[in-house]
Amino acid sequence: MGMEYTLTVMVMVMVLVLSALRNFSGASEGEECEKRWIHIRKLPSRFNLDLLANCSEYPMLEDLCPYLGNHGLGQKTHNRSHSWYRTDPSMLELIFHRRMLEYPCLTEDPIQANAIYLPYYAGLDALRYLYGPEYNSSAEHGVDLFKFLQQDKPQIWKRHMGHDHFVVMGRPAWDFSQPLTRDTPTWGTSFLELPEFYNITALTLESRAWPWQEHAVPYPTSFHPSNLPLLQSWLNRVRRSKRSILAVFAGGGGLSSTPNIRRSIRTECENATSDCRLVDCSNGVCEHDPIRFMRPMLQASFCLQPPGDTPTRRSTFDAILAGCIPVFFEDLSAKFQYGWHLPESEFEEFSVFIPKEEVVFRGMRILDALQRIPRPVVFRMRDRIFDLIPSVLYRKHNCSPALATRKDAFDLAILGTFLKIQSRLRDL
Structure with a gap:
């Protein structure tokens, strides 16, 4: 696939560059950009596009190359699909970069900018340390980037010592938080532990509870509409769905003899006659095949969301996205993660919380707890879920103007980043 892939990357680079030039040339036309200007740092391609060429070189991972298509959305689920793609969450960096290039308030002047975006594919670069021959050198992840920022137009970094910079990382923060002081390497790289990057804002798929520079943004789903009718069509389907199943669990695990929440869920669902449905997603079989789990989720009132690794x-x-009320078993699963997209103060309005300790060690039955929720309350929660759908999906790049007026996950992430940076700069 060498020549074919090289041509694909060349086309991708040309599209990215042309899109950037179009946006730079007319960024402020008809737009209110006060306090919303973003400057994209021009990084050497070794920090982003060159990393895509290694998509099949990690023996412990499946081939990532098929998921590069459509600027990170992946291939369509089938030829006639207009909005559904085989999206891999690790492509968040590529998806975000493509969307950033059509952001309406870009500026070539870093002094004018209110935020500086680093188009660094940190998660993809981390693979050589996580799975490749450089796993013993994980403390070096990010060092080359910092050297470049110090040498190339260093005044951009030094103006606020990185406080106005942000980066998108397509993996959980835990994968970038190996302590620098460990004698024996553990899982992850040390990117977020490097003092050089303490000041930047890191948008990750999952953040840790304590570092203030991290903030979690939604995982990309497989649904990426390109116009408002396609979004509205899906919303109508979700509203019309008959919820004949009380609860569904789509996932793997739960086969260990050690007590844990997934084992409890599996046991309870297997013993339930019709109130609970298991969708076995072991070995990643569901990850790029949304039909496997979206249809059951459309038929269920509640979707069980136990923690995993x-x-x-x-x-x-x-x-x-399916209008299925999520049931959480610990607060770190979402409540303390996605505040820009899932308001913490409103969590009880669209989700259910059942402490996992009550289920695993005290015999609480999940299905009984869900059946006790009054139907009017369930309907109100579902209506709130419908309202959230547009804000947690990543719409397709180059979408219609009408759809562009609806804030999606990308838009809310940018807004939150501005607020975070502004708050930090006020405290300097």
């Missing part, structure tokens, strides 16, 4: 799940956003 880390607290958060892409399935949370798949569930919201």
Whole structure:
């Protein structure tokens, strides 16, 4: 696939450059850009597009190359699809970069900018440390980038010592938080532990509870509409869906003999006659095949969201997209993660919380707890979920003007980043 892939990357580069030039030439026309200007740092291609050429070189991972299509959205689920793609969450950096190039308030002048975007594909660059031959050198992840920022127009960085810079990272923050002081390497790189980057804002798929520079943004789902009728058509389908199943769990795990929440969910669902449905997503079989889980989610009132290796799940956003009320078992799964997109103060209006300890160790039955929720309350929660759908999806790049007026996950992430940077600069 060498020549074919090289041509694909060349076309991608040309589209990215042309899109950037168009936006730079008329950024402020008809737009109110006060306090919303963004400057995109011009980084050497080794920090972003060159990394795409390694998409098939990690033996412990599946081939990532098929998911580069459509600027990170992946290939369409089928030829006649208009909005559904086989999207891999690790492509968030590429998706975000493409959308950033059509942001209406770009400026070539970093002094004018209210925020500086680093188009660095940190998650893709991390793969050589996580899975490749450089796993023993993970403390070096990001060092080359910092050297470049110090050498190339250093006044851009020094103006606020990085406080006005932000980067998007298509993996959970845990994957970038290996302590620098460890003698024996553990999982992850040390990018977020480098003192050089303490001041930047990092948008990650999952943040840790304490570092103030991190903020979680939604996992990309497989739904990326390009115009308002396509979005409205999906919203109408979600509203019309008959919810004949009480609860659904789409995921893997739960087979261990050790007590845990996934095992409890699996046992309860297997013993339920018709109130609960299991969608086995073991070994990643659901990740790029949304039909497997979206149809059951459209038929269910509640979607169970237990933590896995880390607290958060892409399935949370798949569930919201399907109008299925998410059921959480620990607060770090979403409540303390996605405040820009899922307001923490309103969480009880669109989700259910059941402490996992009550289920695993005290015998609480999840289905009983859900059946006790009055139907009018369920209807109100579902209506609130419908309102959230447009704000947690990433619409397709180059979408229609009408759809562009509806704030999506990207728009809310940019707004939140501005507020975070402004607050930080006021405190300097």
